[in-house]
Amino acid sequence: MDPLFANLNTAQCEAVRHVEGPMLVLAGPGSGKTRVVTHRIAHLLREGVSPREILALTFTNKASEEMKLRVDAMSPGSRVWVSTFHRFGARLLREYAGFVGLTPNFTIYDTDDSRQTLKRVIEAGKIRTAHYSPDRIASAISAAKNQLITAERYESRTGSPLSQIVAEVYPAYQARLLASSAVDFDDLLLHVANMLYQNNDVRAELDERYRFILVDEYQDTNRAQYVMLRAMSVDHPNLAATGDPDQSIYGWRGADIKNILQFESDFPQVKVVRLEQNYRSSKAVLRVADQLIRLNMRRKAKSLYTDNAEGDPVKLVQYGNQDDEARGVADQIAAGIAAGRRPRDFAVFYRVNALSRVLERGLREHGIPYQMIRGQEFYQRKEIKDVLAYCQLINNPRDDQAALRTINTPVRGIGRKTIDRLGEFAYVNGISLLEACREAVQVEGLNARAIKSVTQYAALIDRLSLLAGAALEEILGTILTETKYREGLQDSESEEDLNRLANIEELLTDARQFDEAHPGGGHLEEYLENAWLVNETDSWEAESDKVTMMTLHAAKGLEFPVVFVVAVEQGLLPHERSINDDEQLEEERRLAFVGITRAKEQLQLSYAVHRDFRGQRRRTVPSPFLLEMPREEMELVSIGTPGSWDVPTDWEDVHDLHDDSHHFEVDSDAADDSFEFGANADRNDEAGSSSPQPASVKAIPAAQITTAARLAGAAPVQPSGIAPDAFIQGMTVMHPEHGPGKIVALSGSGANRRATVKFATAGERRFILAHSPLRPARR
Numbered sequence: 001m002d003p004l005f006a007n008l009n010t011a012q013c014e015a016v017r018h019v020e021g022p023m024l025v026l027a028g029p030g031s032g033k034t035r036v037v038t039h040r041i042a043h044l045l046r047e048g049v050s051p052r053e054i055l056a057l058t059f060t061n062k063a064s065e066e067m068k069l070r071v072d073a074m075s076p077g078s079r080v081w082v083s084t085f086h087r088f089g090a091r092l093l094r095e096y097a098g099f100v101g102l103t104p105n106f107t108i109y110d111t112d113d114s115r116q117t118l119k120r121v122i123e124a125g126k127i128r129t130a131h132y133s134p135d136r137i138a139s140a141i142s143a144a145k146n147q148l149i150t151a152e153r154y155e156s157r158t159g160s161p162l163s164q165i166v167a168e169v170y171p172a173y174q175a176r177l178l179a180s181s182a183v184d185f186d187d188l189l190l191h192v193a194n195m196l197y198q199n200n201d202v203r204a205e206l207d208e209r210y211r212f213i214l215v216d217e218y219q220d221t222n223r224a225q226y227v228m229l230r231a232m233s234v235d236h237p238n239l240a241a242t243g244d245p246d247q248s249i250y251g252w253r254g255a256d257i258k259n260i261l262q263f264e265s266d267f268p269q270v271k272v273v274r275l276e277q278n279y280r281s282s283k284a285v286l287r288v289a290d291q292l293i294r295l296n297m298r299r300k301a302k303s304l305y306t307d308n309a310e311g312d313p314v315k316l317v318q319y320g321n322q323d324d325e326a327r328g329v330a331d332q333i334a335a336g337i338a339a340g341r342r343p344r345d346f347a348v349f350y351r352v353n354a355l356s357r358v359l360e361r362g363l364r365e366h367g368i369p370y371q372m373i374r375g376q377e378f379y380q381r382k383e384i385k386d387v388l389a390y391c392q393l394i395n396n397p398r399d400d401q402a403a404l405r406t407i408n409t410p411v412r413g414i415g416r417k418t419i420d421r422l423g424e425f426a427y428v429n430g431i432s433l434l435e436a437c438r439e440a441v442q443v444e445g446l447n448a449r450a451i452k453s454v455t456q457y458a459a460l461i462d463r464l465s466l467l468a469g470a471a472l473e474e475i476l477g478t479i480l481t482e483t484k485y486r487e488g489l490q491d492s493e494s495e496e497d498l499n500r501l502a503n504i505e506e507l508l509t510d511a512r513q514f515d516e517a518h519p520g521g522g523h524l525e526e527y528l529e530n531a532w533l534v535n536e537t538d539s540w541e542a543e544s545d546k547v548t549m550m551t552l553h554a555a556k557g558l559e560f561p562v563v564f565v566v567a568v569e570q571g572l573l574p575h576e577r578s579i580n581d582d583e584q585l586e587e588e589r590r591l592a593f594v595g596i597t598r599a600k601e602q603l604q605l606s607y608a609v610h611r612d613f614r615g616q617r618r619r620t621v622p623s624p625f626l627l628e629m630p631r632e633e634m635e636l637v638s639i640g641t642p643g644s645w646d647v648p649t650d651w652e653d654v655h656d657l658h659d660d661s662h663h664f665e666v667d668s669d670a671a672d673d674s675f676e677f678g679a680n681a682d683r684n685d686e687a688g689s690s691s692p693q694p695a696s697v698k699a700i701p702a703a704q705i706t707t708a709a710r711l712a713g714a715a716p717v718q719p720s721g722i723a724p725d726a727f728i729q730g731m732t733v734m735h736p737e738h739g740p741g742k743i744v745a746l747s748g749s750g751a752n753r754r755a756t757v758k759f760a761t762a763g764e765r766r767f768i769l770a771h772s773p774l775r776p777a778r779r
């Protein structure tokens with residue numbers, strides 16, 4: 001039999017054989033959608049389509065690499081272009097930069113750089129932002145961009161103070177980005193979509209170039225992506241989308257589920273293929289998933305069956321607290337390995353990254369190898385950003401953000417005032433900050449010393465720029481020595497600086513590997529682009545024999561024989577911010593559905609009755625989603641709690657719980673790490689005491705859980721027991737969740753002694769020391 005079709009069922013074959021015209025493959029999880037995409041590419045090639053005419057788009061680097069490997073295995077050396085939307089956007093923009101007012105060497109700002117730019121714009125324009133934080137304003141701009149509303153077209157709405165601020169900030173921000181020849185992530189799509197929309201010649205050219213476009217996970221496209229795809233599918237409407245509306249989980253990032261639901265009306269001549277056989281999961285897993293997702297109103301019902309075995313019942317476990325949960329999960333993984341499974345057969349999913357720490361400990365105690373998939377932390381580190389900012393400036397001398405970052409790092413005596421004057425001079429004369437530095441003598445109000453330092457800085461950058469075409473390792477090495485960055489760290493005795501040095505060495509290793517893969521030099525921009533466009537899942541190694549730990553969002557598209565979903569609790573899954581919004585609640589349900597449907601053979605869902613989280617102990621409320629599952633066919637277990645199974649039994653109770661649930665501090669534009677329990681002692685008054693936790697959950701009728709939760713939630717958490725007066729200003733302290741921080745302010749004494757601590761990631765927080773888990777960091 002033809003190997004291309006040997007491992008496909010009839011419906012899959014039909015989709016793979018399709019050549020001309022639009023196609024929508026609408027199917028549930030594990031039904032082979034991704035397999036259809038790769039096989040169809042191989043088929044198109046075999047039908048004589050040129051690899052250059054094929055464009056396959058996905059959402060993560062990992063997914064596109066995986067797809068590339070598969071295609072390559074079937075059609076060796078074909079070099080089909082498989083990319084993420086953002087990489088594709090970047091590539092088109094470099095080609096057509098002039099159309100949108102950029103230079104081809106533009107910089108891509110990460111969230112941090114764009115935020116800094118936004119703050120500068122607000123400051124420079126003296127724009128009054130009322131109580132709206134830069135993050136809030138940035139989210140609003142991002143939402144507008146995802147809706148394809150440009151700065152020129154943005155209109156404030158009466159009655160919306162935020163929109164009025166945005167109407168002022170957005171154009172200024174956009175102008176600043178363009179002046180620096182820089183884009184933010186959203187721009188990568190917005191600029192391209194706009195260009196295609198406004199320029200029919202370019203549109204027709206690209207439509208012709210990419211005659212066959214395939215998109216996996218189409219349910220997660222936003223408006224800009226939709227417009228890009230539509231524009232390139234007019235003359236050659238060979239757009240093939242595969243997706244599952246039930247797995248749309250990026251609404252918070254602007255994904256529009258309508259794109260997939262309306263595909264058929266967009267392309268009336270579309271061929272629709274439904275895949276109904278699931279090859280991934282056991283019958284037991286699939287039934288639980290199906291029962292849950294049925295409760296979403298905004299969906300198209302689909303049928304999905306499997307010929308796989310019935311399998312073990314899905315486990316629903318109640319643990320006493322998060323340590324029991326972590327231990328329980330680790331014990332089961334250890335037992336599984338002892339019984340012959342491999343560590344890589346297991347995955348543990350959670351809603352937010354902050355939940356992973358305790359789980360990690362559990363696995364470590366058993367000596368089980370694991371890989372924890374966390375964001376783009378490496379490239380976010382200060383030292384890495386510092387060094388790469390020099391590279392950015394070499395690549396794009398107009399990049400003011402990079403100039404600001406490097407001008408006095410390492411310290412060369414250029415103060416804030418000098419920088420402000422340079423900035424103003426640059427602004428007035430319409431030149432870059434670097435250019436202003438070159439012209440320092442002409443800048444008013446700079447003294448001789450400042451002029452000298454600034455001129456030397458400009459000369460340094462000019463010298464470094466001569467290296468632009470060299471190999472990466474040489475560029476980085478020269479930056480480190482010429483700027484004395486490395487020297488500064490080597491001379492320091494602090495632990496932190498030694499760490500930084502180690503990270504810099506890692507960067508050099510990274511650069512060396514890049515050079516090996518890209519011989520001959522001249523690839524600086526490509527290297528930077530890789531760093532700018534990293535994804536959360538980039539570091540995930542599918543082949544290595546380790547347990548995988550990741551967020552539910554990161555788990556999309558993957559599969560594992562054994563899956564644990566932990567902390568299935570109200571406020572976490574569903575996330576607190578979704579609770580009063582039906583649409584968002586449905587998205588959370590889809591997220592749970594995505595997690596469940598990753599499991600092939602065994603699945604455990606769990607929650608802890610008490611959870612210490614970010615320094616607070618809370619009595620939790622089980623997720624309403626647990627209620628919605630067919631619990632009569634699941635295995636219910638209670639571990640570490642004197643009471644027995646305690647999930648409330650009907651919706652009424654859950655609604656009670658909703659109304660009264662905890663209030664969390666939520667950062668609305670981050671999906672994963674945004675979860676935060678509220679300010680310290682705000683519930684003490686209600687509780688009236690720090691009464692002990694109820695010993696048995698069973699004793700509390702479901703409807704009263706909220707009251708109990710409040711009581712329990714009010715109990716102060718594990719204070720470190722360090723005498724409050726032992727803390728001093730400037731001291732580095734450790735917080736169990738926020739990590740190291742510095743005491744920036746102190747007041748009061750004894751039981752009233754309060755400290756303001758500045759954390760690297762969590763920002764500034766206030767603590768009553770007598771109740772806080774803070775301890776002095778070991779030097």
Ligand SMILES: Nc1ncnc2c1ncn2[C@@H]1O[C@H](COP(=O)(O)OP(=O)(O)OP(=O)(O)O)[C@@H](O)[C@H]1O
Nearest residue numbers: 007008009028029030031032033034035279280557
């Ligand atoms: N016809 C088939 N015969 C045997 N196995 C198959 C077949 N089709 C797909 N599979 C296997 O089923 C699993 C799920 O396939 P795939 O990942 O393509 O599904 P999907 O629909 O993309 O899932 P998701 O919605 O989770 O992304 C994979 O292990 C795949 O190799």
Ligand SMILES: [Mg+2]
Nearest residue numbers: 033034035557
């Ligand atoms: Mg898939």
